Amino acid sequence: MKILVADRIVATSHDFPSVNCTIDAEDMRYISSLLRNNYSNTILATIRETYANAVDANKENGLSPESIQIKCPTGLDQTFFVRDFGSGLSRDQIFNLYSKFGKSTKRGSDLSIGGFGIGRFAPLSYKDSFTVTSYYNGIKSIYSLYISEENDTKIDEVFSEPTSEANGICVSVGVAKNDVIKFNQEISSFFSNFEVLPNFLNIQTQIVKAEIVTAGKDWQIRKSAGGYTHYSVGDHGIIMGGIFYPINPELVDISNDSSYSWTKHLNKLVFIADIGSVSLHHSRESLEYNKTTKNYLKSRYKDFCEEFTQSIKDKVAQFDCLRDAMTYYAEIKNTFPRNAFDSLESQDVFTFKGYKITATNFNRATYEQDGKHLRIPIYAKNYTKSNDRVVISKCYTIANNKDYYIVFHDHPDNTKVVPRVYDLLQKYKNVIVISHDPAIISSSIVNGVDKFKEINRFDLIKTGFCNLSELTPVKLPSTRKTSSGCSYKPNYFYKIEGHFFRCSSSFAQEINDTSITKLYFPVANNAPINRYTHFYQEKNKINSRIFSSALEVFNLNTYGVSNNVVQTSKFKNRTDFVDFSEFIKNKWNNCSDEIKSLIFEYLSCKSDQSYNLMTYQNLLEEAVGYKEFNDKFTICVDKLIKADMIMFADFIEKWRNTFVAIGVEFTYNGETAVSIYSKVLKQSINKIYQNYPMLEIHTDLYLHDQKTREQKFKEYISFMNQQKSVDISKI
Numbered sequence: 079m080k081i082l083v084a085d086r087i088v089a090t091s092h093d094f095p096s097v098n099c100t101i102d103a104e105d106m107r108y109i110s111s112l113l114r115n116n117y118s119n120t121i122l123a124t125i126r127e128t129y130a131n132a133v134d135a136n137k138e139n140g141l142s143p144e145s146i147q148i149k150c151p152t153g154l155d156q157t158f159f160v161r162d163f164g165s166g167l168s169r170d171q172i173f174n175l176y177s178k179f180g181k182s183t184k185r186g187s188d189l190s191i192g193g194f195g196i197g198r199f200a201p202l203s204y205k206d207s208f209t210v211t212s213y214y215n216g217i218k219s220i221y222s223l224y225i226s227e228e229n230d231t232k233i234d235e236v237f238s239e240p241t242s243e244a245n246g247i248c249v250s251v252g253v254a255k256n257d258v259i260k261f262n263q264e265i266s267s268f269f270s271n272f273e274v275l276p277n278f279l280n281i282q283t284q285i286v287k288a289e290i291v292t293a294g295k296d297w298q299i300r301k302s303a304g305g306y307t308h309y310s311v312g313d314h315g316i317i318m319g320g321i322f323y324p325i326n327p328e329l330v331d332i333s334n335d336s337s338y339s340w341t342k343h344l345n346k347l348v349f350i351a352d353i354g355s356v357s358l359h360h361s362r363e364s365l366e367y368n369k370t371t372k373n374y375l376k377s378r379y380k381d382f383c384e385e386f387t388q389s390i391k392d393k394v395a396q397f398d399c400l401r402d403a404m405t406y407y408a409e410i411k412n413t414f415p416r417n418a419f420d421s422l423e424s425q426d427v428f429t430f431k432g433y434k435i436t437a438t439n440f441n442r443a444t445y446e447q448d449g450k451h452l453r454i455p456i457y458a459k460n461y462t463k464s465n466d467r468v469v470i471s472k473c474y475t476i477a478n479n480k481d482y483y484i485v486f487h488d489h490p491d492n493t494k495v496v497p498r499v500y501d502l503l504q505k506y507k508n509v510i511v512i513s514h515d516p517a518i519i520s521s522s523i524v525n526g527v528d529k530f531k532e533i534n535r536f537d538l539i540k541t542g543f544c545n546l547s548e549l550t551p552v553k554l555p556s557t558r559k560t561s562s563g564c565s566y567k568p569n570y571f572y573k574i575e576g577h578f579f580r581c582s583s584s585f586a587q588e589i590n591d592t593s594i595t596k597l598y599f600p601v602a603n604n605a606p607i608n609r610y611t612h613f614y615q616e617k618n619k620i621n622s623r624i625f626s627s628a629l630e631v632f633n634l635n636t637y638g639v640s641n642n643v644v645q646t647s648k649f650k651n652r653t654d655f656v657d658f659s660e661f662i663k664n665k666w667n668n669c670s671d672e673i674k675s676l677i678f679e680y681l682s683c684k685s686d687q688s689y690n691l692m693t694y695q696n697l698l699e700e701a702v703g704y705k706e707f708n709d710k711f712t713i714c715v716d717k718l719i720k721a722d723m724i725m726f727a728d729f730i731e732k733w734r735n736t737f738v739a740i741g742v743e744f745t746y747n748g749e750t751a752v753s754i755y756s757k758v759l760k761q762s763i764n765k766i767y768q769n770y771p772m773l774e775i776h777t778d779l780y781l782h783d784q785k786t787r788e789q790k791f792k793e794y795i796s797f798m799n800q801q802k803s804v805d806i807s808k809i
Contacts, residue, residue: 127197135164340421
C-alpha cells in the first residue's frame with residue numbers, strides 16, 4: 079500500500095544551522111518496543127498482520143488467497159500458523175530486510191495490503207517469541223523471533239535443511255491455553271468480511287457473514303444487533319483488501335453538511351474501497367483522519383446519500399396505490415434509527431404523486447383550517463370475527479395494514495352494520511367502519527367521513543376500502559345457545575372495585591353477555607392464586623389498584639373468577655373472558671415497532687422522583703443539554719398522543735415493576751421497561767452536571783426562597799456559558 083506523504087514547501091529566511099533527527103543504535107530497543115506494543119487487541123493484530131502479509135506474498139507470486147493455509151489453535155494443539163506460497167525469503171533477506179523495523183518493499187503500489195514495515199513483528203505484541211519458517215528454492219529454514227533479556231528484538235536461525243516443498247513463508251505462534259477460544263472467535267470475526275477465504279485446515283468457530291439489510295454501489299447496511307440506541311452515532315466501517323477498519327463519523331466532519339449529515343446515525347454502514355483509498359494509523363487498527371481520508375470519506379457519504387435517497391424516490395414512484403407507498407414508508411421507518419430517518423424524511427423522499435407521506439397510519443385526529451387545529455368529526459369501530467361471532471370494539475388507531483379493510487358509513491345511523499361487513503370478515507382480520515360523529519363541534523362545519531377521505535388522500539388509494547352502501551347484507555349464522563350451556567351464576571365471579579372484589583347478582587348480565595370483553599384472574603378461597611398471589615392482602619381484598627387503572631385505560635372490567643370455573647372447558651371456550659396478564663402481553667405484542675420505540679423513549683425520559691433537575695424548566699432554558707432532552711421528550715409525547723397510546727405508556731410506567739412480578743415483560747430492542755426507565759433522563763442530567771457542577775445542589779431550591787435561588791442559578795448558567803463561549807442560539 080502506498081504510504082501517502084504530504085507535499086510540503088518550507089520557506090526559510092536564513093541559512094540556519096540544522097541537523098536531521100535520527101535514532102541512535104543504543105536507543106533502538108526502546109523504539110522497537112514502542113512499535114511492537116502498538117496494538118490494543120494483540121490477538122487480532124497477530125491474525126490480521128500475518129494474514130495480510132500472506133495475501134501480499136501470494137499476490138506477488140500470482141496466486142489467490144484461497145491457497146493460503148491457516149491452522150487454528152485447539153485445546154490439544156495450541157498453535158496458530160499462516161502458510162503462504164509466495165517466493166519465500168533467503169537467509170540474507172531474513173537478516174537484512176525482514177529484521178528491519180520500518181523496512182518494506184510494498185510502498186510503491188496499492189496492490190499490496192501492507193506497507194508500514196512493522197506488521198511482521200505483530201506476534202511479539204502477543205507473545206515474547208514466534209517462529210518463521212521460510213521455504214526458499216529448495217531450502218527450509220526455521221527462524222526464531224524473540225525479545226531478548228535486554229529488550230532487543232532478535233532473530234536466530236535455528237534449523238536448515240533441503241526440502242521439496244513449494245516456496246513461501248509460514249508464521250507460527252504459540253497460543254496461551256486461556257486464549258484458545260478468544261483466538262478462534264477473533265479468527266471468525268476477522269474473516270467474516272472477506273469474499274475469498276483461505277484454506278482453513280481445522281476451522282473451530284464458524285465464520286458467519288454479516289446479514290445485509292440493503293446494499294448499493296460499494297456500500298452495505300448490515301443488520302444491527304439488539305441494544306443500539308437510536309440517538310447515538312452509528313458503527314460505521316470501511317473494508318480495504320478484505321480488512322475491516324472502523325470509521326468514526328464524528329471525526330470525518332460530516333455534521334456540517336445537512337444534506338448527508340443524517341447518515342452518521344445509521345448503524346452498520348460499511349463502505350467497500352480500493353487499497354490506499356484512505357490513510358491508516360501505523361497500527362492499522364484505525365484510520366488516520368487527515369485531509370485525504372476526510373475528503374474521500376465525505377465523498378463516499380455524499381455518494382451513498384444521493385444513491386440511497388434516489389433509490390427510495392424511485393421505489394415510491396413505482397407504486398400504484400398510496401397504501402403500498404405508506405407500507406414501504408413504514409418498512410424504512412422501522413429499520414432506520416430515529417435521527418437518521420427524521421433527517422431523511424425532511425428531504426421529501428417519501429412523496430407519492432405530490433402527496434408527502436408523513437405517517438404509517440391514517441390521520442383520524444385533526445386537520446388545520448384558518449390557522450386552527452380542528453378535530454376530524456368521526457368515530458371508528460373495529461369489527462373482528464371470533465368463530466361465528468362478530469366482536470365490536472372502539473378503534474383508536476386506523477392502521478394501514480393489509481389485514482385491515484376500511485368501510486365508510488354512508489347509511490343512516492340505525493343501519494345494521496354486521497350483516498353487511500360479515501363477508502369481508504371472511505377475508506380480512508379486521509374491518510374498520512368509519513362514521514360521521516355529530517357529537518364533535520366541527521361536525522357542523524364538515525362531514526367527518528368526507529374530511530377523513532380528503533385529509534388522507536383516498537383519491538390516491540386503489541384498494542382496501544369501500545362505502546357501506548356498496549356491501550350487500552347477508553344472513554348471519556345463529557350463535558344462540560341454551561341458557562344452561564353458556565350462562566353462569568354470579569356467585570363464582572368477583573368484580574374488582576378499587577382494592578376490593580365482591581360478587582353480586584347485579585353482575586349476572588355482564589358476566590353472561592359474551593359480546594362484552596372482560597379481564598379475569600383465578601381466585602380460590604377469596605384470594606388470588608398462581609401468578610396473581612402477589613396481589614393478596616386479605617380475604618376479598620387486594621393490595622394494588624392495577625385493575626382499576628386497567629379499567630381507566632382499556633374500559634374493561636376485571637373479575638376474580640373461581641379457579642374451579644376457570645379450569646372447566648366451558649369457561650376456556652368463552653372468548654369474552656381474557657386472562658389479565660395475557661391481555662396485557664397481547665396488547666404490547668400487537669403494538670408496532672414504532673409505538674414500542676416511542677413508549678420506551680417515553681419511559682427513558684421519565685422518573686419516579688417527585689422532582690428532579692429537569693423539573694426546573696425555567697432555570698434550565700439556557701443550559702446546554704436541556705433543550706435537546708426537552709425537545710426529544712416533547713416530540714415523543716406528541717406522537718404518543720396522536721397515536722392514542724399515551725395512556726398505555728403511562729399505564730406501563732406506573733405498573734412496570736408489578737408486571738415483572740406477575741411474569742409480564744415489556745421488551746424491545748434488547749431493553750425492558752424496567753431497564754430503560756429513566757435512562758435518557760439520567761444521561762441528560764449527568765451531561766448538565768458536567769457542564770454546570772454547582773447545579774448538583776439544586777435540591778436546596780425546595781427548602782426556601784425558591785425564586786431567588788432560581789435566579790442565582792440562572793446567573794450561574796449564563797456565567798458558565800460565557801466561560802465556555804456557548805452560543806445560546808445553537809443549543
